[in-house]
Amino acid sequence: QQQVKQSPQSLIVQKGGISIINCAYENTAFDYFPWYQQFPGKGPALLIAIRPDVSEKKEGRFTISFNKSAKQFSLHIMDSQPGDSATYFCAASIAAGNKLTFGGGTRVLVKP
Amino acid sequence: DAEITQSPRHKITETGRQVTLACHQTWNHNNMFWYRQDLGHGLRLIHYSYGVQDTNKGEVSDGYSVSRSNTEDLPLTLESAASSQTSVYFCASRPGLASDTQYFGPGTRLTVL
Numbered sequence: 402q403q404q405v406k407q408s409p410q411s412l413i414v415q416k417g418g419i420s421i422i423n424c425a426y427e428n429t430a431f432d433y434f435p436w437y438q439q440f441p442g443k444g445p446a447l448l449i450a451i452r453p454d455v456s457e458k459k460e461g462r463f464t465i466s467f468n469k470s471a472k473q474f475s476l477h478i479m480d481s482q483p484g485d486s487a488t489y490f491c492a493a494s495i496a497a498g499n500k501l502t503f504g505g506g507t508r509v510l511v512k513p
Numbered sequence: 514d515a516e517i518t519q520s521p522r523h524k525i526t527e528t529g530r531q532v533t534l535a536c537h538q539t540w541n542h543n544n545m546f547w548y549r550q551d552l553g554h555g556l557r558l559i560h561y562s563y564g565v566q567d568t569n570k571g572e573v574s575d576g577y578s579v580s581r582s583n584t585e586d587l588p589l590t591l592e593s594a595a596s597s598q599t600s601v602y603f604c605a606s607r608p609g610l611a612s613d614t615q616y617f618g619p620g621t622r623l624t625v626l
Contacts (some may be wrong), residue, residue: 405555407555431587433613434615435614437617442619442620443557443605443619444605444617444620444622445556445603445617446616446617446621447614447615447616450613450614456610483550490555490556499544500546500558500561500571501546501556501558501615502558502572503555503556503557504555505553505554505555506555
């Protein structure tokens, strides 16, 4: 049973465009929702995270939107750059820092 | 600089052999985790530890074991390697209450023939 479903599996966007990745979760006990960025041959690294008491969090060009009633959250990458080409994973946990449940990942390619 | 390392980075083994993957962190983090990464499945939790002598099973723990004899290390052992265990393995650590962030190692690519 996949508790966190992520879509799309891959995404191609032009430089300067907006990348949008969506995740849906099932367990209403989840209360911490991080996004991780992974470059080829490297381990994932935390990009941005949100808790369910806010509907949106922005850090630079990256924004998380959170819809508690729909049990969905999404990552928006504004003004996408070739350096943003990577695999992005959404995740969820019960209490921040505890064991994470990951989505299946989205491979993003930003074309120059 | 403090860091988290994994060794070996690449390993090829045969079915039925015992394999141990090492994970070492110099941050003195209490919480450590092992994940496997497979295409389409994201990362799945194998085992985790919240401190010395503490170990817990994750969602895909069958065929794997861990031990935590000190704060810095959490080795992952495949008791009898199977082809289904061919994967990329990531170790992660977290400071505990001081931070929400899990920090990942560079990964070990394991191939079981």
